[in-house]
Amino acid sequence: MSNPAQKEKKNYTRLFAIAGIVLSLDQLTKFLVQKYIVFGSSYFEPDRITIFENFLYFVHIGNEGAAWGLFADYKQLLMILAFIVLAFIYIFRKQLELEFYNIQIAFGLLIGGILGNLTDRMRIGYVIDFIDVHLPIHVPNIIPDGRWPAFNIADSAIVIGIIAYLYIYTFHTNCYKIASK
Numbered sequence: 001m002s003n004p005a006q007k008e009k010k011n012y013t014r015l016f017a018i019a020g021i022v023l024s025l026d027q028l029t030k031f032l033v034q035k036y037i038v039f040g041s042s043y044f045e046p047d048r049i050t051i052f053e054n055f056l057y058f059v060h061i062g063n064e065g066a067a068w069g070l071f072a073d074y075k076q077l078l079m080i081l082a083f084i085v086l087a088f089i090y091i092f093r094k095q096l097e098l099e100f101y102n103i104q105i106a107f108g109l110l111i112g113g114i115l116g117n118l119t120d121r122m123r124i125g126y127v128i129d130f131i132d133v134h135l136p137i138h139v140p141n142i143i144p145d146g147r148w149p150a151f152n153i154a155d156s157a158i159v160i161g162i163i164a165y166l167y168i169y170t171f172h173t174n175c176y177k178i179a180s181k
Contacts, residue, residue, distance in 0.1 A: 012093075015104035015111070022112025026153040027119060030128040033060050043132055043147060055134050061150045062126040075121065082118040086111065102168050109161030116154030128152060 037060040041047035049058040064075055089096065089107060097103050120127045129150035 011099045012104065014101060015098060015108045018105060018108025019112035019115065022109055022153065022157045023115045023119070026112070026116030026157070029130070029153050030116075030120065033058065033128055033130040037130065042150075043134070048132070057132040057134075058130050059132045059150055061129045062124075063129045063150075064126045067149070067155070075125065079118060079121050082114050082121075086114060103165070106161045106165035106168060109157040109164065111161075113154040113157035113161060116152070116157070120154075127154075129155070131156075 037049060037058060038045070038047040039060050039062065041059045042061060043057055043059065045059070047060075051057060066078055089098075089111065096107065098107055117127045129152050131152060132150045133148040135148060
């Protein structure tokens, strides 16, 4: 007979695996960016790497804030907020129903992304952003020139994790438990 602590730890294996994969991929890509792309390079610089002309570039930007550089003057607060969110997820893991497979995927992405950006903030004082996307649309005051703000693997995982959780919670609240085994 296994004890309850072992059972609970085993239940979160998928969550930890996904978070670990996201964190590893995020840090590996950022290491490569630091090694091969000049810091401060952007779409307008010759040091960027063109993946798809007029659509996707790799650059090397230091973002001291949150999304779109917001709250750049509050670096310490952003780090504290990351710890608070991680603690909240841990404390309310039963209410968030983290034992279920689909929920573990969503929160594994979210936690891995938070840890990736938090690692950057603690290690170098800012988050490394490197994916520079140019969209064929222009939205005044949001995307005026078609350039989406640069982002990274951690940012992508956070957004996908939140969207996945909202989707599961909104449309599958009664059936996501079925796919848990």
